[in-house]
C-alpha cells in the first residue's frame with residue numbers, strides 16, 4: 271500500500287484564502303533543464319511521493335538563478351523561503367561549521383525548512399559558480415494546497431456517485447474526502463490478506479479486484495464475482511473484529527480510497543437512519559454475516 275502523499279505543506283502555515291488567490295508564474299526552460307528538475311525532485315526523499323502533476327507544476331514555476339563561487343546560498347537558522355534544484359556547479363552543506371556533504375547537479379536542497387516549516391537546518395555555500403532553479407515558499411505551498419483542494423472535490427464527487435454513499439449528507443461526504451487515503455496497487459497485489467489483522471475500509475475508485483477465501487483444506491477459492499469501481503470491501507471496520515476473512519487482490523491497476531475504522535464508525539456508522547440508508551446497512555450486514563459464517567466454518 272503506497273501513501274497518497276508522504277509529505278504536505280504544513281497546514282498551520284497556510285492561509286487557504288490567501289493561497290488560492292496566488293497567481294503562479296511559469297518560467298521557460300529547455301527540455302534538458304525541465305527533465306533535470308523533474309529527475310531531481312523525483313530523486314529527493316521528501317519530494318518523490320508528490321503526485322506527478324505537482325512535480326510538473328513545481329518544475330514549471332521554478333525560476334533560474336545563478337550565484338558566484340563563495341556565496342552563501344542558505345544560512346543555518348534563517349527563516350527559509352526558497353527550495354532549490356542544482357543545475358550546474360557544487361555547493362557545500364555545513365552545520366555549526368561542520369561539513370556535512372557536498373551537493374552537485376540534479377539535486378534538491380533547501381526543502382526541509384519549507385516542507386517542515388522550520389528554520390534552515392544547515393548552511394549551504396557555493397564551492398563554484400552555480401546555476402540553480404528556485405521556487406519560493408508561497409508558490410510551493412500554493413501548488414500543494416491547490417492539488418489538495420482539487421483532490422478533495424474529486425473525492426466528494428466520486429463518493430456522491432457511489433449508490434451506497436450518495437444519500438449521505440454533504441458534510442459527511444466532505445469529511446470522508448478529508449480523511450480518506452488514496453492507495454494504488456498493481457496486478458496481483460494483495461490488498462487484503464485473509465487472516466491478517468486490519469481495520470480499514472476500501473472503496474474502489476479505479477480498476478477491479480478479486481476476492482478469494484481459503485477452504486478448509488487451505489486452498490484459495492476465488493469468488494465468482496469480481497468487484498469494481500464504486501464497490502467496497504473490508505467492512506469489518508464496522509464491527510469490533512479485526513481479522514480479515516478473505517483475501518482481496520488487484521486485477522490490473524487498482525486505486526482504492528481507504529477509510530480507517532474510527533472515521534468509518536464516526537462518519538458512516540449512522541447509515542441506518544433512513545429507509546434508503548437502511549438498505550445499504552442491510553447490504554453491509556449481509557456481507558458481514560457471510561464473512562462471519564465463512565470464518566466460523568474455517569476455525
Ligand code: CMP
Pocket residue numbers: 344350363370371378379380381382383384389390391392393394
Ligand atoms: P533546509 O533546512 O531548508 O536548508 C539547508 C539545507 O541543507 C536543507 O534544507 C537540506 O536541503 C540540506 N541538508 C541539511 N542537512 C543535510 C544533510 N545531512 N545531508 C545533506 N543535505 C542536508
